[in-house]
Amino acid sequence: MSSPCHTSAVLVVFVALAVGVGAEQSKERSCDVVGEKNSESQMERALLKKLEPLSEMRFNVTAEKGETENYVYHFRVCREVNSTLHDFGGLVQTDRQNGKTTVIGRINETQVFNGSDWIMLIYKGGDSYGSHCSGEKRRAVIMISCKRGVTASSFSIISEEREKEQECFYLFEMDSSVACPAEDSHLSVGSILLITFASLISVYIIGGFLYQRLVVGAKGMEQFPHFAFWQDLGNLVADGCDFVCRSKPRNAPAAYRGVGDDQLGEESEERDDHLLPM
Numbered sequence: 001m002s003s004p005c006h007t008s009a010v011l012v013v014f015v016a017l018a019v020g021v022g023a024e025q026s027k028e029r030s031c032d033v034v035g036e037k038n039s040e041s042q043m044e045r046a047l048l049k050k051l052e053p054l055s056e057m058r059f060n061v062t063a064e065k066g067e068t069e070n071y072v073y074h075f076r077v078c079r080e081v082n083s084t085l086h087d088f089g090g091l092v093q094t095d096r097q098n099g100k101t102t103v104i105g106r107i108n109e110t111q112v113f114n115g116s117d118w119i120m121l122i123y124k125g126g127d128s129y130g131s132h133c134s135g136e137k138r139r140a141v142i143m144i145s146c147k148r149g150v151t152a153s154s155f156s157i158i159s160e161e162r163e164k165e166q167e168c169f170y171l172f173e174m175d176s177s178v179a180c181p182a183e184d185s186h187l188s189v190g191s192i193l194l195i196t197f198a199s200l201i202s203v204y205i206i207g208g209f210l211y212q213r214l215v216v217g218a219k220g221m222e223q224f225p226h227f228a229f230w231q232d233l234g235n236l237v238a239d240g241c242d243f244v245c246r247s248k249p250r251n252a253p254a255a256y257r258g259v260g261d262d263q264l265g266e267e268s269e270e271r272d273d274h275l276l277p278m
Contacts, residue, residue, distance in 0.1 A: 029088065030055070031078035031110040034124065047112045047119060048078065050178050051144075055079050059155040059174065062096075070096040073157055075142070075172065077121070078107055090123045091140040091170075103127045104170050105140035117146035119179045133168035140170045147175035 031048055033040045040048070054077040064070045072094045074081045081092045090107035094100070105123020112121050126138030147153070155174040162168045187195075208225020212218040221227055 028079050028083050029107065031090075031112070032108040034109050034111055044112055047114055051077050051112075051119070051121070053178055054152055054176060057152055059152070061156050061172075063157050072096055073104070073170075073172070075140075075155065078110070080107065088125075091126075091142070091172075102138070104138050114179070116181060117179060119144040129162065129168065132162040134165050136166060136168065138168070138170065140172065143171070143173040144176050144179045145173065146177070146180035148177050148180050150175055150177055152176045152178075 031051075033044050033048075056079075057077065058081075059075040061073050061075075062071070063073065073091065074094065075091045077090075079090070080087070081089050087103060088106035088108040089103040090110075091104040093102045093104050095102075104126045106125040107123060109125035110121070110123060112119065114120065121142040121144060122139060123142075124137065124139040126140065128135050128137050143158075153175050156172065158171040158173055160168075160170050204225065209223050212223045212225060224230070
């Protein structure tokens, strides 16, 4: 009876290992800055974080030189172009004539730095040159320029510098809003105070209304917080305006006298005069 149990335990362990390996393989690798592991500076980590919105996008550009050179360049930001190959290729060249692929730069040898409105991303450690540049490894330089309102666009190849003995490179450029500096707030101190005051008033009215309705059980106008106080205040303000803005003496009779109690009283006395004893 122990044999079936042992077999089941082995199967469970095998399945768990297979799932773990599959999950590890499906997880895409990201940029690793040149240097020792976890040696990125705070600035480099911040720049890689800014580039994260571009990591799920793929970019392609075709470059043709005469009849002998016809290539397609595939680029991803801090991700492998083909994750199934596990070659760390972040920028890959494909020859359209024979289908041959060449890794221009790898994400495990990344350099990144920036200016006021641009980010420079460099993939080093590409496949070695043949007869060019003393056979050194290729590298890709991608200039990401600021363009607000655009996640990413205009990916293109500018040039390939391969006539030197060393330090050859491929130069690309693209536009993206991730390279833009943070916009400064244009609100004045007065505007900020006004917004704060309006927010506090809104919280007071809404919170007081809910309290009066749900806790106190008030109805109608009584739901307004401190209704009696604001009612008295309104009356006092009206009296103050009437007193300050009055344009005639306080004891002056009105220009028009309507049918009031005082007129009715005087009229009544005049009509009763003939009833008095002689």
